[in-house]
Amino acid sequence: MHVRIVGCGLIGTSIGLALSRSGFRVSLSDPSPTSQAIARDMGAGEIDVTDAPEVVVVAAPPDVVVSVVRAELDRWPGAVVTDVASMKQQVLDELRSAGADLSRYVGSHPMAGRERSGAVAARADLFEGRTWVICPTQDDDPGAVAAVRTVAEATGAATTTMDAAEHDHAVAAVSHVPQIAASLVAVRLRELSDEAIGLSGQGIRDVTRIAESDPMLWTQILAGNAAAVAPVLDALLDDLGRVRQAVTDLAAGNEDGARQVLARVIADGQLGHARIPGKHGSAPTTYATLVVVVPDRPGELGRLFNDIGAAGVNMEDLRLEHGQGAPVGLAEVSVLPSVAERLRDELTAKGWSVHE
Amino acid sequence: MHVRIVGCGLIGTSIGLALSRSGFRVSLSDPSPTSQAIARDMGAGEIDVTDAPEVVVVAAPPDVVVSVVRAELDRWPGAVVTDVASMKQQVLDELRSAGADLSRYVGSHPMAGRERSGAVAARADLFEGRTWVICPTQDDDPGAVAAVRTVAEATGAATTTMDAAEHDHAVAAVSHVPQIAASLVAVRLRELSDEAIGLSGQGIRDVTRIAESDPMLWTQILAGNAAAVAPVLDALLDDLGRVRQAVTDLAAGNEDGARQVLARVIADGQLGHARIPGKHGSAPTTYATLVVVVPDRPGELGRLFNDIGAAGVNMEDLRLEHGQGAPVGLAEVSVLPSVAERLRDELTAKGWSVHE
Structure with missing residues (x-):
């Protein structure tokens, strides 16, 4: 199958690398000759190809996706066209009102990305094991949906089907609003003294990790999914307003019901957090966690994992914690509960300091 | 030195374990005979001790800290008393207005904790390499401050000195408001369909990890530090309101300046995030990150870290990513930039698939 990729950034180039590795013929196009050449040199596909593709993947920036999809539908009348933008309803609506041939357009969204961008950050395995959402419409030719699924699965992704609005509401809550929250918490760190910021621990690091993301890309994503993001922000703002009121009341010595507001928010947050699926998209699993003290020098982690x-045990998850100024780290090793006790005994017997 | 610990929860018991290991004589007290016995059985110290301690560490829940500190100051007229609550100004103010002997009271706060609580979750190494903030006042006897520093450092913590208000404003921004934000983002996950929550990736996992924390403890912390938390929440609410307005405008097709608001928030968040110190409390270090594909079966991570x-290289940080439904994981290995290229070459030579 010949797949044409339009847009040689992180996502487009990674798709090209993955499809090329799977034996697809891939052609590449990007308005930037440099990006296009880098992607080719990395092995993502050929450039300057003029024969018709069977599938076109539009991996352009969100704010030009609609015009690029329209141009590709026009240019290749026999091709199926998909895009990979983080919002799906707006793209569909604009294509429909422009009179595009929707029987050959199937929107999609691979749930993968990195803090870095551009072809140079691309990886052939970027989609391995990730979810790639496909959003068919009633206008779609069934063969078109199947073709997009074939391409998505060839990158190593697992496909799932949703309608565009459902997708947009999901990503508003699990991706777009968390991005805003992380950035806003990080904004508050700008004015702190060096001494104050020095008290940062793992909590603030985790909450703000995605605040590293690219402002240009995220402005386009948030603008493109504004209709789905707005109601989630409304609810968040209401909740935050109630928490602020409770805290302000407590600061003023007015305690009536204020503590209950705070306890409810933290407790409801526990319930919401518990809904996030565990590894491999399965239902949440409660792993047993062993905490192992690891000297901070080369080879010690290797010896531990060896x-x-x-012991024949598979780590399900791992978190490393480094202390400030300390010569040791802590490895929090998550394993299936059934093997935790045996692993603790075996590690202890080999001299490791293990805590549960 | 004889140190008396009042409160055998996670923090008190961990302090007892650490001090006992360092050769201190430790006596334990808790209103719950069960907690007290568990802590003793774990090796955190003796119980039913009646002779006078030199230092008392009050590790009681935040809402009873003041009354416990007062009682301990009264009971042991020769002892220095410290507490470990997450807020310091309120405790100090209430002790002062109660006429407590402030020459022997030195507030402090070890920056350590876990999502789990209670004596059973205690670890002797909980404070190793962590920062332990000490908040002296002008009323303090210098010997009292030195005694608290000696105890804190004997747990493996690194001490730093701040005044109480400065401490409270710092933890409001780096700990208390991030906790609220994480919980509020997690609250929004409660109503999602299973399909929608299934799109959760590493971003939402990181942002909401601390939403697992205990509602009772956090209600007390937020209430106790309300005066410092309130202005940070005010600023957060203002920012969130402007983002909500921008998103609402965009959803309504009104684009004037809305994108600039979003871009500014994400860009300012990058700047705030960049201020968080790196490992070991040093200035932020930019590590080089290698991404290594790891088959998801026992021993593979061990082989990698071996x-x-x-190669003689020390991992500075590590993040494991598991794909949904995929038989591989990705290990993001952070190392000093000077050794990254050599490590990549050595791992590639040993058959690993390495990306930068």
Whole structure:
């Protein structure tokens, strides 16, 4: 199958690398000759190809996706066209009102990305094991949907089907509003003294990690999904307003019901957090966690994981914590509960300091 | 030195374990005979001790700290008393207005904790490499401050000195408001369909990890530090209101200046995030990150870290990513930039698939 990729940024180039590795013929196009050449040199596909593709993947910036999809539908009358933008309803609406041939357009969205951008950050395995959402419409030719699914799965992604509005509301809550919250919490760090910022621990690091993301890309994503993001922000603002009122009341010595507001928010947050699926998209699993003290020098983690492997145990998750100024780190090793006790015993027998 | 610990929860018991290991004589007290016995059985110290301590560490829940500190100051007229609550100004103010002997009271706050609570979650190494803030006042006897510093450092913590108000404003921004934000983002996940929550990726996991925390404890912390938390929440609410207005405008097709509001927030968030110090409390370090594809079976991570150790390279940080439904994971290995290229070459030579 010949797949044409329009847009040689992180996502387009990664798709090209993955499809090329899977034996697809890939042609590349980007308005920037440099990006296009880098993607080709990385092995993502050929450039300057003029024969017709069977599938076109539009991986352009969100604010030009609609015009690029329209141009590709016009240029290749026999091709199926998909795009990979983070919002799906607006793209569909604009294509429909422009009179585009929707039987050959199937919107999609691979749930993958990195803090870095551009072809140079691309990886052939970017989609391996990720979810790639496909948003068919009633106008779609069934063969068109199947073709997009074939391309998505060839990158190693697992496909799932949703309608565009459902997709947009989901990503508003699990991706777009969390991005705003992370950025806003990080904004508050700008004015702190060096001493104050020095008290940062793992909590603030986790909450603000995605605040590193690209402002240009995120402005386009938030603008493109504004209709779905707005109601989630409304609810968040209401909740935050109630928390602020409760805290302000407490600061003024007025305690009536204020503590209950705070307790409810933290407790409801526990319930919401517990809904996030565990590894491999399965239902949430409660793993057992062993905490192992690891000297902070080369080879020690290797020795630890070697010992875990020798015990025949698979780590389900791992978190490393480094102390400030300390010569040790802590490895929080998550394993299936059924093997935790045996692993603790085996590691202890090999001299590791293990806590549960 | 004889240190008396009042409160055998996570923090008190961990302090007892750490001090006992360092050769201190530790006595324990808790209103719950069960907690007290568990802490003793874990090796955190003796119980039913009646002779006078030199230092008392009050590790009681935040809402009873003041009354416990007062009682301990009264009971042991020769002892220095410290507490470990997450807010310092309120405790100090209430002790002062109660006429407590402030020459022997030194507030402090070890920046350590876990999502779990209680004596059973205690660890002797909980404070190793963590910052322990000490908040002296002009009323303090210098020997009292030195005694608290000695105790804190004996747990493996690094001490730093701040005044109480400065401490409270710092933790409001780096700990208390991030907790509220994480919980509020997590609250929004409660109403999602299973399909929608299934699109959760690493971003939402990181942003909401601390939403697992205990509602009772956090209600007390937020109430106790309300005066410092309120202005940070005010600023957050203002920012969120402007973002909501921009998104609402965009959803209504009114684009005047709305994109600039969004771009500014994301860009300012990048700047705030960049201020968080790196490992070991040093100035932020930019590490080089290698991404290594790891088959999801026992021993593979061990083999990887063994190979990294054999290269003589120390991992500075590590993040594991698991794909949904995929048989591989990705290990993001952060190392000093000067060794990244050599490590990449050595791992590639050993058959690993490495990306930068």
